[in-house]
Amino acid sequence: MGNWYIEEGPEQDVVISTRIRLARNLKGYPFPTLNYTDGAEKVLSYVNSALAEYPDDNIKLIRMENIDEIDKEYLLETHIISREMTEKQTPCGIISGDDSIGVMVNEEDHLRIQSILPGLQFEQAYKNCKVFESLPKLKEKYAYNSEFGYLTSCPTNTGTGIRASAMVHLPALTMSGRITQVLEACGKLGIAVRGIYGENSKATGNLYQISNQITLGQTEEDIVENIKNIIIQICSMERTNRNNLKVKGGIKFEDRLCRSIGILSQARTISSDEAMSLISDLMFAIETNIVTGLSSKDLVSMIINIQPASLQKLCGLVLTPKERDVERAKMIRNIIKNIQ
Amino acid sequence: MKCERCKIKQATMKLTRAINNQKFEANLCEDCAWETGQAIIPSFNDLGTMLSGLLGYNSVPISLPTQETKVCTGCGMSLEQIASIGKLGCDQCYTSFYDYMKPLLKKIQGNNQHVESSPIHKLDEQITGTTESQKHSDELISLKMKLKETIGIENFELAAKLRDEIKRIENNEVNNNG
Numbered sequence: 001m002g003n004w005y006i007e008e009g010p011e012q013d014v015v016i017s018t019r020i021r022l023a024r025n026l027k028g029y030p031f032p033t034l035n036y037t038d039g040a041e042k043v044l045s046y047v048n049s050a051l052a053e054y055p056d057d058n059i060k061l062i063r064m065e066n067i068d069e070i071d072k073e074y075l076l077e078t079h080i081i082s083r084e085m086t087e088k089q090t091p092c093g094i095i096s097g098d099d100s101i102g103v104m105v106n107e108e109d110h111l112r113i114q115s116i117l118p119g120l121q122f123e124q125a126y127k128n129c130k131v132f133e134s135l136p137k138l139k140e141k142y143a144y145n146s147e148f149g150y151l152t153s154c155p156t157n158t159g160t161g162i163r164a165s166a167m168v169h170l171p172a173l174t175m176s177g178r179i180t181q182v183l184e185a186c187g188k189l190g191i192a193v194r195g196i197y198g199e200n201s202k203a204t205g206n207l208y209q210i211s212n213q214i215t216l217g218q219t220e221e222d223i224v225e226n227i228k229n230i231i232i233q234i235c236s237m238e239r240t241n242r243n244n245l246k247v248k249g250g251i252k253f254e255d256r257l258c259r260s261i262g263i264l265s266q267a268r269t270i271s272s273d274e275a276m277s278l279i280s281d282l283m284f285a286i287e288t289n290i291v292t293g294l295s296s297k298d299l300v301s302m303i304i305n306i307q308p309a310s311l312q313k314l315c316g317l318v319l320t321p322k323e324r325d326v327e328r329a330k331m332i333r334n335i336i337k338n339i340q
Numbered sequence: 341m342k343c344e345r346c347k348i349k350q351a352t353m354k355l356t357r358a359i360n361n362q363k364f365e366a367n368l369c370e371d372c373a374w375e376t377g378q379a380i381i382p383s384f385n386d387l388g389t390m391l392s393g394l395l396g397y398n399s400v401p402i403s404l405p406t407q408e409t410k411v412c413t414g415c416g417m418s419l420e421q422i423a424s425i426g427k428l429g430c431d432q433c434y435t436s437f438y439d440y441m442k443p444l445l446k447k448i449q450g451n452n453q454h455v456e457s458s459p460i461h462k463l464d465e466q467i468t469g470t471t472e473s474q475k476h477s478d479e480l481i482s483l484k485m486k487l488k489e490t491i492g493i494e495n496f497e498l499a500a501k502l503r504d505e506i507k508r509i510e511n512n513e514v515n516n517n518g
Contacts, residue, residue, distance in 0.1 A: 025431055027431055028431075029430070030414075030415045030429055030430045031415075031427065031428060031429055031430055031431075033425065033427040033428070033429065034415060034417075034429050034430075108427070143431030145434070145435075145454075145485055145486070145489060146454065146456070146482055146485045147452075147453060147454060147482050147485065147486065148434055148441070148445065148452070148454055149454030149455075149456070150454075151428075151431040151434050152428075153427045153428055154426065154427050154428075155428070155441070155444060155445055155448050155449075156448055156449075158434075158445060158449070159445075159449065159451075159454045159455075160454070160457075190450070214449050214450060214451070215449065216445060216449035216451050216452065216453075216454055217449060217450065217451025217452075217453060217454070217455060218451075218455055219455050219456070219457030220457050221457050222455075222457075
């Protein structure tokens with residue numbers, strides 16, 4: 001699990017990844033918000049017993065306390081779990097098997113069924129979630145009523161409990177200032193735009209997470225379709241702006257991006273924040289054919305691999321922040337040498 | 341006001357307890373409320389504050405009303421506790437505080453009627469909604485589902501009202517058709 005970024009995906013010059021999440025609760029148990037240990041244990045055990053009917057035999061429930069700290073951080077960096085999940089004191093866990101699905105049990109809701117895929121793949125991600133959601137033992141237990149739909153811990157998820165989101169790289173819209181218009185338009189359409197690591201996080205490296213806010217009053221399919229269409233629009237705007245900037249910016253624009261590549265190719269120590277913003281320039285240069293030698297998939301992998309826990313997992317060592325900056329610079333130099 | 345227990349932090353909760361018909365009140369900070377086991381409120385957050393506003397609980401710090409507080413039949417949370425954390429305690433909070441949840445969802449989501457798409461629950465609805473409900477099928481299905489839930493949580497007072505309402509709609513239909 002968490003390996004979604006090693007595969008290539010459609011529209012990956014703009015869309016890094018697609019995520020669908022379904023929030024579901026089981027009737028008759030307190031929501032995890034209340035932090036009741038007994039209730040949480042019962043939910044874990046019930047959910048575990050439902051897994052037998054999942055088509056993939058490798059699927060299993062792993063309790064959070066059995067996951068070491070680096071792996072937790074890695075799951076956080078790859079967006080499989082939330083920060084809240086890593087801090088939970090009451091029994092909780094994750095369900096994983098193949099790379100198509102990851103389920104948080106007892107986070108804010110009893111179940112947060114998620115599928116993350118590379119590039120723009122809303123239909124497939126939705127399908128993956130529905131396969132898990134339809135497990136018979138779970139289906140008969142969902143807290144649901146015909147008026148309010150699926151009943152969730154937070155009323156912002158009530159109804160379908162669906163969150164459809166895409167992580168997009170928008171350097172040209174950001175650089176040209178057009179991003180403000182996009183943000184305004186999204187706001188009017190009930191679409192939320194956030195930094196890449198979820199709520200309350202700022203946009204690092206021109207990466208934005210775009211998702212639906214409204215979960216009630218529309219069908220799940222309509223919500224997914226709407227957000228997909230908006231993402232396609234944003235992709236098209238971003239590409240037009242990339243071309244415009246390249247044509248109008250000329251040598252100055254090229255110079256600006258290539259200087260960033262220069263730093264990446266020579267730095268001996270680099271923080272993840274600085275690396276993220278320079279890699280954004282590198283991605284921009286690759287996608288506008290100013291330089292060549294790396295694919296969109298290589299760049300997406302790099303964004304994940306330079307994060308603290310992923311970096312330590314790759315090195316197989318526990319590193320101090322200073323050591324990480326050195327290893328990160330080394331890893332980036334190694335990748336950058338393929339650029340022509 | 342300082343917390344009556346630690347006398348250091350600001351009291352943010354007024355806790356009322358009735359023991360042998362005598363009322364005890366204490367103004368506590370969040371930590372002390374937790375330590376004395378008097379609160380099940382995990383923490384305050386921005387969403388909670390916003391929800392308090394939407395529910396009309398604008399006066400922070402929150403305080404329990406002196407009158408009998410209505411609590412959820414499922415988890416025992418009061419509406420004020422829900423408003424303060426911005427989260428519900430269990431699925432039954434939706435029926436226990438139906439009159440508050442309906443307008444709240446409208447304010448947050450712009451809508452308070454779920455639109456079903458997957459076939460998972462369609463069968464249940466078909467069973468509930470028989471041929472006589474074609475004209476008012478949506479309303480009747482919703483009322484019947486609510487009736488089922490209300491009986492489930494033993495709220496017989498509301499169940500009786502719902503039953504009467506269902507009868508009224510069904511009788512109207514019979515009269516109109518006849």
